[in-house]
Amino acid sequence: MNNQQELLNKIKASINDYCDTYFDFGFNPEKPAVRLHEPTAEGAEINAALVTMLSTYTTMGKKVRAFEQQYATYNGTKYGVMSNSGSSANLLSVAALVNPFTKDHLKAGDEVIVPALSWSTTIWPLVQHNLIPVMVDCNINDFNLDLEKLEKAIGPKTRAIKLVHVYGNPCNVDAIMALAKKHHLFIIEDCCEAMGAQYDGKPVGSFGHVGNFSFFFSHHISTMEGGISVTNDFDLTETMRILRAHGWSREADEHQKYVNLYPEIDPRFIFINLGYNLRPTEVNAAIGQLQLPKLNGFIDNRRETAGFYKKYLSKYDDFFHFQQETAKGKHVWFGFPVILKESAPFSVHEITAYMQQRNIETRPIIAGNMARHPAFTMFEHRIAGDLTNADTVMKKGFAFACHHGVNQAAREYVVQTIDGFIETALANLAKKTG
Numbered sequence: 287m288n289n290q291q292e293l294l295n296k297i298k299a300s301i302n303d304y305c306d307t308y309f310d311f312g313f314n315p316e317k318p319a320v321r322l323h324e325p326t327a328e329g330a331e332i333n334a335a336l337v338t339m340l341s342t343y344t345t346m347g348k349k350v351r352a353f354e355q356q357y358a359t360y361n362g363t364k365y366g367v368m369s370n371s372g373s374s375a376n377l378l379s380v381a382a383l384v385n386p387f388t389k390d391h392l393k394a395g396d397e398v399i400v401p402a403l404s405w406s407t408t409i410w411p412l413v414q415h416n417l418i419p420v421m422v423d424c425n426i427n428d429f430n431l432d433l434e435k436l437e438k439a440i441g442p443k444t445r446a447i448k449l450v451h452v453y454g455n456p457c458n459v460d461a462i463m464a465l466a467k468k469h470h471l472f473i474i475e476d477c478c479e480a481m482g483a484q485y486d487g488k489p490v491g492s493f494g495h496v497g498n499f500s501f502f503f504s505h506h507i508s509t510m511e512g513g514i515s516v517t518n519d520f521d522l523t524e525t526m527r528i529l530r531a532h533g534w535s536r537e538a539d540e541h542q543k544y545v546n547l548y549p550e551i552d553p554r555f556i557f558i559n560l561g562y563n564l565r566p567t568e569v570n571a572a573i574g575q576l577q578l579p580k581l582n583g584f585i586d587n588r589r590e591t592a593g594f595y596k597k598y599l600s601k602y603d604d605f606f607h608f609q610q611e612t613a614k615g616k617h618v619w620f621g622f623p624v625i626l627k628e629s630a631p632f633s634v635h636e637i638t639a640y641m642q643q644r645n646i647e648t649r650p651i652i653a654g655n656m657a658r659h660p661a662f663t664m665f666e667h668r669i670a671g672d673l674t675n676a677d678t679v680m681k682k683g684f685a686f687a688c689h690h691g692v693n694q695a696a697r698e699y700v701v702q703t704i705d706g707f708i709e710t711a712l713a714n715l716a717k718k719t720g
């Protein structure tokens with residue numbers, strides 16, 4: 287073995303040693319804590335990242351291409367275009383659908399329906415491309431677009447639906463695809479919370495024109511930051527590849543076509559379209575290649591945790607409303623969301639403060655009704671019908687951990703803490719009503 291290989295082996299062994307010794311994110315009954323997220327990467331991923339950096343081939347290249355194909359195959363789609371975040375994947379897909387390279391592309395002033403219960407960067411790419419977001423309420427059972435309100439929101443200017451599979455629960459894809467067919471709409475799936483989720487046995491992100499995923503730290507698997515757009519449409523893929531990097535043709539499969547068309551321009555710098563720089567790095571892809579095979583196992587644990595929470599907490603049905611898995615859907619539980627019913631004699635603030643004091647992290651369900659956020663005062667949008675349920679989610683909802691690392695001891699700590707809170711709340715109420 288040469289010196290270089292020996293040195294590499296030593297580095298890897300040290301990293302593995304370090305991780306074996308200090309990477310312990312499991313539940314510790316001595317110091318109980320249940321954080322919203324825990325790292326999904328271990329020594330192998332860190333080593334792959336380091337080896338990639340040491341190779342000095344760090345900017346987007348072969349590893350990104352290989353990971354794109356690996357992910358697209360996992361997701362049952364032909365193509366994948368990786369970018370540096372889920373937000374960038376959302377941006378890239380909208381930019382491509384607006385671009386003149388796309389047949390019958392979206393145009394300034396066209397309306398795109400979005401769920402009010404979504405994320406900022408589900409919506410901003412629409413605003414950034416002079417499209418008009420039309421905010422539609424969610425259904426209080428599955429938390430996804432309310433199908434009746436959705437149909438009513440479709441008007442003469444509606445050209446697309448940008449749906450979200452909220453918290454990992456697949457939308458009723460049959461109903462939405464039927465609407466899309468009837469009204470000739472593009473479907474963009476924001477799957478940033480729903481990696482690995484399925485509808486009728488098929489992965490989300492494979493139904494619409496394009497599906498976007500996030501590999502941020504808090505998601506089902508992570509490449510540190512990262513995202514991917516998947517599609518079966520070759521032309522859309524090529525456009526996304528071009529827009530992702532400056533607008534040059536270099537990463538397009540049909541690059542040679544442009545080289546032949548413009549022989550007078552240096553083939554490395556043919557700007558064939560407008561563009562951004564939304565590229566991921568080889569380091570992100572190297573991590574992703576090792577993370578993806580772990581995804582299904584992580585999802586199994588999330589589903590087991592959610593099943594336990596639902597079963598155990600069902601005794602509090604008078605106080606808690608839970609998200610219901612869509613019929614034909616496989617939910618992947620980005621977190622565990624809960625809504626307080628009107629009959630609950632306590633507030634979200636009270637229960638989350640109690641949990642927080644006992645080191646159980648909580649958060650709002652996504653960020654509630656996006657239309658209530660201050661940024662919306664600045665940009666043109668339309669609110670279709672009432673947003674009552676999204677408001678309820680915002681005012682009465684909270685979520686806690688359901689990730690790959692939540693084991694049985696952690697689950698029991700969470701539900702026993704909730705038992706403790708409710709016991710105290712009911713005792714206080716009894717004293718007051720006395």
Ligand SMILES: Cc1ncc(COP(=O)(O)O)c(C=O)c1O
Binds near residue numbers: 374450500501502652
């Ligand atoms: C629905 C939705 N879309 C987009 C994003 C953005 O993903 P990223 O953080 O990778 O930019 C998120 C983030 O969690 C999300 O929940």
